[in-house]
Amino acid sequence: MPESDPLPSGPPAPGTDQEAKPGKNGPRKWWPFAALAAVLVVALVVFVLPLLQTGNEPSPASQSSPSPTTTSASPTPTPSAALPPAPPVTYYDQAGPPAGSPLTAVDPLTIKVSANKSGAKLPDGIVGLSLEATDLADTSLHGGNAQIVSRLTGLGKPLLRFGGNAVDRRFFWSSSGEGLPANITGDKAHPARVVTPADLTRVNTLLEASDATISLTVDLGHFDPARAADMVKHASQTFGPRLVSLTVGNEPNGFPLSGVRDKSWGVNDYIKELKQYADAIYKVAPDLPLLGPGAYEQSWWEPFLKADLPQKKILSLHNYPLHVCDSTSGDRAPTVANLMSSKLHDATAAYQTAALDLARKYNVETWMPETGISACSGSNPTTKVHASALWAVDYSLNAARLGIQRLGFHSSLLTCVGGPPMSAICTGGPYLKPDGTFSERSNYFGMSMVAELGHGEFLDLETSGGGLTYAYALQNPDGSTSVVIINQNDPTQAAQAEVTLELPGKALTGTMSQMTGPSFSAEDQTRIDGAFQAPVPVAERPTVPGFAYGSKTQTFALTAGTATVLNFTY
Incomplete structure (x- = not known):
């Protein structure tokens, strides 16, 4: 009851103007009524008043210890709702430190x-796989292959990005039955391949089975905007909304160094050729965003964002934090000490923040469709190890927290034996003779931990x-x-x-x-x-x-x- 409300009054007391008057049958006897009134007053104070104050039935405590002569000037607080009983649970059985560990104390x-x-936000499908463009011709990529479907669904709703060095060197698109041109060659481990509309149809069954999306890269190394537009036309028809972006060329800033273009070719040449590709592609797929420049040099980012292109743009950057391959010293060499260091965490965040700040200036998203610990070929102390899994969890979540929308960890469909050791997945069987099975490496499990979080x-x-x-x-x-x-x-x-x-x-x-x-x-x-x-x-x-x-x-x-x-x- 509110504090300002008066307590209910009892029956009128004797001696008031409501006192009984003598009648024709003689004086009325008021004391039975007074006794009854007294009983009612006690009952009112003991039982009714608590109900008015709390809105509940009288508790056993109030019935056993009534205080009919004492009231409080303050309102009685409403008790908070009691929690339901705790359900029975099974506690997690956490692994302890390895046997023999020195057990150096860690601050709480x-x-x-x-x-x-x-x-x-943590984007749905934040982690995905980056593969070579020539892998589009790999017949193992189909929806009926339970092994690869399982690996992809373990990454949530991943993005499959096809690009890599192969696209400008060993890749050829044809929708008219052409053979591989003589100027496009590969080797036993990295063969040149022709990709056709039938390959896209097969890959689409994999996307549907694993609820994945796809990002494609077209060949810029061999300048041919019309051929690229033809590929995009077929891809758009085949994949529909699962095709989420397109890149023209892979790491074009490296073309002069790798011999894809002559040494005088630079960012201005790239922008000029990019515009011709963009115009041709826009005619067949106007709603498909261009993802670029896919470069590892920051100086190439803004020219791409400033380019006058007809379609939506997304800024992409490639990032391999431990990129010094010819040394084991320095904080960018691929060592476990560098991998498990706050210095690398902070430096990586600074690099990504620079890209994000620039992208926000132009109101576009930022993706890292090709990334990994190290781009160094062969094994090093950071490949295939548990530390790479821990790094993958922190790297992915920190990138998403900063604002990166997509990550593609560069991987391979080659055999686990002899194949790229930094790949998140690999195939069973002897070297270059895959047996159709797929295995996960340590970094895959770090990616999977992030993928299961959803999109909070x-x-x-x-x-x-x-x-x-x-x-x-x-x-x-x-x-x-x-x-x-x-x-x-x-x-x-x-x-x-x-x-x-x-x-x-x-x-x-x-x-x-x-x-x-x-x-x-x-x-x-x-x-x-x-x-x-x-x-x-x-x-x-x-x-x-x-x-x-x-x-x-x-x-x-x-x-x-x-x-x-x-x-x-x-």
């Missing part, structure tokens, strides 16, 4: 997740302590919160990090999935929840150890060398 990690959105919105957060750790938080479309923690402390040396996580709400459920590996340098030993597979759906995951039901604050420990996805509902 504190993460405070805000309810405020940062303004960036990034939340602001604050972190402190934890050694070399990175954290990201997302508000999901269903209202839940996902928190990703990449613990890049060395699993062979560091103890578990004690984590205190403050959430934007009181959690009713908290599930966990974790990617692990015994050491940074362990090859082909990265697992998700103990298996070589993509994460299981959130609803099937175990509960965070020590989960505090109905609390905003959660405390738990995380093993070093792990990437952990936590999901909380409220």
Whole structure:
């Protein structure tokens, strides 16, 4: 009852103007009524008044300890709704540090997740694969191949980008039955190939089976805008809305160095030829965006954005952070120490931010359709190892948080034996004799951890302590919160990090999935929840150890060398 409302009054007391008068049968006896009134007053104070104050039935406590002579001048607060009983749960069985680890202490990690959105979203299909343009002719790429379909669906709704060095050197498009021209050659490991409309039809069955999209690249090395437009016409008819972008040439800034064009050819020549391609392509596919320049030199970005082209443009850049291939020293050499360093994380973010700032100036999106740890050929300490998986999780999420819309990790359909070791996938069988099976390498599992997150919105957060750790938080479309923690402390040396996580709400459920590996340098030993597979759906995951039901604050420990996805509902 509101504080200003008067308490209900009882029956009139004797001696007032309502007192009974003597009648013809003699004086009325008022004391029975007074006794009854007294009983009613007591009942009113004991039973009715609490109901008016709280709006509830009288509780056992109020019935057993009535205070008929005492009232409060303040309103009685409405009690908060009680939580339902906590359901039974199975806690996640987290792998501990490897046997024999020195267990160097790690500072406790504190993460405070805000309810405020940062303004960036995790795009659906953020991670994908970049392949060579000649792979369009690979007959293993079809919807009936359960092996490749499974690998693609493990990446969510990925973008398949076809380009690479092959497109300007060993690739030939023909819709009229032409053979391979004499001036286009390859070698045993990198054969030249003719791609036809039938190849596009076959690849489209793979896109449909795996719910993937596609980005194509046309040959600029052999100047032929009409042939490129013919390919785009057939591709647009075949793929429909699954064809999301087109690039003219691959890394044109490198043409003079690789012999694709003479040494005098430069960015002005590129823009002149690009316009002729763009005009021809616009006539057959006016709604298809041009993705460019696909260069690794920043000086080529703005000329592309300033070019007067008829179709929509998307800025693309290629990025291989550890690109120094002829040395093992310096912070850009492909070493595990460089890969697992805050310096590389910060330098990569600065490079991407420069591209994003420029793209926003021209109101266009920014994609990285070709990327990876290192463009160096052959094996190095960063290929096939668990550290590459940890890097892939942080690299992808930080790029998305900054505003990058698409990532294509450059890969190969060659055999695991002898094939490019940085590829996320590879085929079984002896060298150059694939047997039709496909395997995942460590970096694939890092990509898969990101892909399963869906398309939430990034939340602001604050972190402190934890050694070399990175954290990201997302508000999901269903209202839940996902928190990703990449613990890049060395699993062979560091103890578990004690984590205190403050959430934007009181959690009713908290599930966990974790990617692990015994050491940074362990090859082909990265697992998700103990298996070589993509994460299981959130609803099937175990509960965070020590989960505090109905609390905003959660405390738990995380093993070093792990990437952990936590999901909380409220």
